[in-house]
Amino acid sequence: MSWPALFEAELVRLGVEPARARQLADETGAQAGEHAADPAQFFGPAHLYARHLVTELQAPAPAPRYAEGPVLLSLTGVTKRYRRRTVFHGVDLTVRGGEVAAIVGANGCGKSTLLRVCAGLARPDGGSVRRTRRVGYVPQDGGTADWLTPEEHFTLFGAVAGMVPRRARSTGDHLAARLAWRPARGQRAQQLSGGTRQKLNLVLGELHAPDLLLLDEPYQGFDQGTYLDFWRQVFTWRDAGRAVVVVTHLLHDLQNVDHVLDLGAHA
Structure with missing residues (x-):
């Protein structure tokens, strides 16, 4: 067999x-x-x-590391439809500061769509979503501009968050170093490997120090060492009292999280 x-x-x-x-x-x-x-x-x-x-x-969720942590994301009865097809329905999820949640499920069950709903980029067709104001969103695909260098990305995304260019660039370089990456000056995003481009996405998602990080399979293209660096960074965020939601298809990631939302059960 x-x-x-x-x-x-x-x-x-x-x-x-x-x-x-x-x-x-x-x-x-x-x-x-x-x-x-x-x-x-x-x-x-x-x-x-x-x-x-x-x-x-x-397994029941372990006791929160920050029992008094504020609720940074709350989904109640969330439903999403495309035309006559229900993608998911009745989704409930509460994530507090200092917690990590994973969204799992088969391909096509709506994991990325749900994360967009969490980020406020898509409207649910039912239920309610409450989130903190400071949100970092890392998409699975896209999120960067081919013709811009990493430094230019840091400056642009930093400006949106009210950061002066020098601070945005230095912060971006510091966050990149945590992922064992040193951006090369003058190298455009289109010249980066898939894994390095995803590192850029992660840095941009964290650049403004959000309270809630929403990550859609953020380790695509990572080698094993970078994958471990990524989870060490997730633990750093959790220890700092932030909330993290990760869409993952790697089921062994579940040992690293506090909550698991199986979206396949809401089809």
Whole structure:
């Protein structure tokens, strides 16, 4: 029996609904495929990974690190439709300062759309959204201009936040260094690798020191070292009392978060 089939069978044995088990098996296989890896080597034995995933999805949220932290994002009964199709419905999520939340689910279930709703870039068709005023949003694609250098991005985004050019550039360089990146002077964004361009997106999302960071699969193109740097930065944000929401398709990321929103359950 193949690894995905063993994984699916173990999920069902552990009480996951068959349709949801098939969805998770397909999604997990796709994740390994994106990394050109054998699932057994990427995730380990199928039965152990299935038990780990079920434990993570069903475990109650740990006590907040900042029990008195303010609510920086609150979704209540949020629904989104495109024409006659319901993308998701009845989504509830509360994230306080000092907490990290992950949004997971199969491709096409609306994870990026929900994050845009959280950011105020898309309107829900039902329910309510309350968020802090200072929000940093990092899209999965786009967000940068091909013809601008990183330094010019820092200056432009800083100006929007009321930062003088020198401070914006120095802040951008400092934040880039945390991701083991030193922007080259005169190099345009279109000349950056995919992973480096995503580092630029992350720096721009944090440049104005937001209270709430919304990150849409922000580690695309990262190598393993940069991926670990990214999560260390997330922990730094959490320790500083910020709220972080991460859209992820890497299920092993769930061990790093305080809340998990499985959007597939709201289709």
